[in-house]
Amino acid sequence: MTESRLATLPAVLLVTGTDTDVGKTVVTSAVVATARAAGRRVTAYKPTQTGVAPGEPGDMAEVERLTGVATVEGVRLRAPMAPRPAAALEGVGLPTLADHVARVADLGVRHDLVVVEGAGGLLVELTDAGETLADLATILEDSGVLVVSRSALGTLNHTMLTREALSHRGVRQLGIVIGAWPDHPDVIETTNRDYLGALPGGLVGAVPLGAPRLDPATFAADAPGWLPGLAQRLGTP
Template structure:
């Protein structure tokens, strides 16, 4: 697996929406900032927000610290897939080449660039079906997969992993984006099954509600939620033992 703490660009995707992708991105950024690295977060397409409203990149910067540079390439008002939202708004779609160019430009002045997608890996950017996967391929960057904890996650993680392998993309591991305070049987079993179906290690688990913490508390705790692969101190073996 790529040495993520030393990577210049890391693409962050999810297996769906509302699963903790932005909070996970913020945790990765916070750990990097605490290690003395300059960080930029790039959101290729933000949907469902009006002009002037804080977007996902702004939320990452708020949680991780003012040293993070937030960049958004395109914004569409309706909460839809970027390609659909762009078409309905009569606006130009974002293209993978634009994403790659912006990420490389940021990488020239930052130690780490986090590219946070919208929804899942293959959500369409445009009418031709271009996606975050195409941008990752242009960048040659590893992809971190943020997944749900409960029922249904194994199928979506395996499908995402297969899509990554089919495109020759390196997977930087799986992070559970919202680990419940009182996990049920499915969540506990999934801890052991996720690495197997992903073909990549479980490299973190962010507790549910972490994004609601005061920013200072979030930054202080972020390393406890991420494994050494992401620069943190989270112990995957101990987590699996406790979950079992």
């Protein structure tokens, strides 16, 4: 990856994680807030939202709550599980990869940056054909993937596996964000952060523990400081 490619962000930023519950939604919110602070027209898109009943708030509602930015959901399914089995339980089909590409392209008409939050980890199947967020990243021109990782023991293996899967598929990697960074890290967390920070194209930031409980104005004001590696590329003041 050349310096000039690193210097700017692509038009589509896909947020994946090393696992479910690692902080993808909170990081998506922080990216949206950072882009907004840089004056970008930004939105977020969740291709497959599982574990919600009609009318219940999903991940995009959380992004809207924390950032005030309007977002879009693809399909929503009730069962709190991976999209394919959740769709099978309801006897419905999932949108195709082409549906998601069209949706993102449509959002790209009126926005400078579209942030796409995956479901679970990178290789979770999002379509009936078994395609994943990695496939979506591969097919979307001018896109890149951000990996959200835990701070605790086990994160190095999970992070390196995700990075290897991305590089194997030729997907542009935008770096790593630690989803919840404690005020008083232990030695494992400190050495994990040092390790991830020393990787080429590695750590671009860390969201402090407790960030989702901040009031939205504070969240928006503080987010660029949590993601210096992105704020710099976005030209956030």
